[in-house]
Amino acid sequence: MTHDAAELGVGGSVWFQAGARQLGGAARIGLLDAIRATGSITGAAKAVGMSYKGAWDAIDAMNNLAGEALVLRATGGKGGGGTTLTPRALRLIETYRTIEHEHGRFLERAARLLAGGDRAEGTTAENADENADENAGQSGFERDLAMLGRFAMRTSARNQLFGTVTGIVRGAVNDEVSMALPGGEAIVATVTHESVEMLALGEGAPVVALVKATSIVLVADAADAARLSARNRLSGTVEVLRRGAVNADVSIVLPGGAVLAAIVTEASVEALGLVIGKPATAVFKASSVLLGAAG
CATH class of the missing domain: 1.10.10.10 (Winged helix-like DNA-binding domain superfamily/Winged helix DNA-binding domain)
Structure with missing residues (x-):
């Protein structure tokens, strides 16, 4: 055979x-x-x-x-x-x-x-x-x-932002990690102490911040954004506006070139008067930021 x-x-x-x-x-x-x-x-x-x-x-x-x-x-x-x-x-x-x-x-x-x-x-x-x-x-x-x-x-997060750790404030359970984007914008993330240790984060370390588009709130006036309790407030210009029956997909380009995507309701687009080329501020909590080790 x-x-x-x-x-x-x-x-x-x-x-x-x-x-x-x-x-x-x-x-x-x-x-x-x-x-x-x-x-x-x-x-x-x-x-x-x-x-x-x-x-x-x-x-x-x-x-x-x-x-x-x-x-x-x-x-x-x-x-x-x-x-x-x-x-x-x-x-x-x-x-x-x-x-x-x-x-x-x-x-x-x-x-x-x-x-x-x-x-x-x-x-x-x-x-x-x-x-x-x-x-x-x-x-x-x-x-x-x-x-x-x-x-x-x-990752399912639309926003993936590369930067460098600028400081870490230690806590009993959670640590506050500050990072700078290449354009100079700052982001603060609140993560567990174990996560900081696992990712071997330290000052100067490369890191990627992950933020879901649904976690971002848009504000038309930067002065109004300053009165909110959320730690992260990044101002830029509306670059893309895709409107739907219920929600709109909005992209904001920051002065340093990074782009943030946000999903907001059609009612919010109308109330804020959002149009391409208009200034807007993306606001999100430090607890909404996930960190990943880069490189």
Whole structure:
């Protein structure tokens, strides 16, 4: 009796891992690459099989997590072209593609070993090139890896903001963690002491703040916001206003470039007189902020 044996092969894909947690990255890098190729959000979204809104949400998340602009928004509405990537985004794509390339070379060598082929470690010239690549620009490469790890976080929170811890006030049960966004805005989070220890947070540590869009209250007048008890009050300008039958999806761009999304009722939009280009303040409690270790 004979059996047909399938040929043994080697396959795999690139992802990033932090401890026991596996991180992705390919989908968002693919979106950036599609924007570079098509020059528009609409074209890029179609190319990667994503909705237009989903693409913009991913871009806002990437810009916030990067702490700097990666995608420069074009004017002219939904169908407008001319969307471009910043040099930082272009380098990030190349970093990821380099990792993919080296991973592919590894799989090819592993496949040859399984097939009983060439077992050599590589030529002297090849090794010299690899050593040169390893020594050149290492700090920038490490920064790219940390950013790619932040991109791969899976969370239901619409708002993902990258920043740096500026101070921690210890408490018996909860700690108050202050962080600064790259644009200078400050966020305060109240989390358990155990969470601070688990995330190894300290002054200067990179951190990601997660805030649900439904946890944000909008105020049209910054002076009115100052009278509220919520610790976090971030003022900016209404950039996107998507209205529905009951609720509206509002995006506010902060002076430093970060974008905050809020879900409010249609009645609130009318009462506040919210329109694109009008100032507004996002207000949310410190207890509504979740923290994640970055990089």
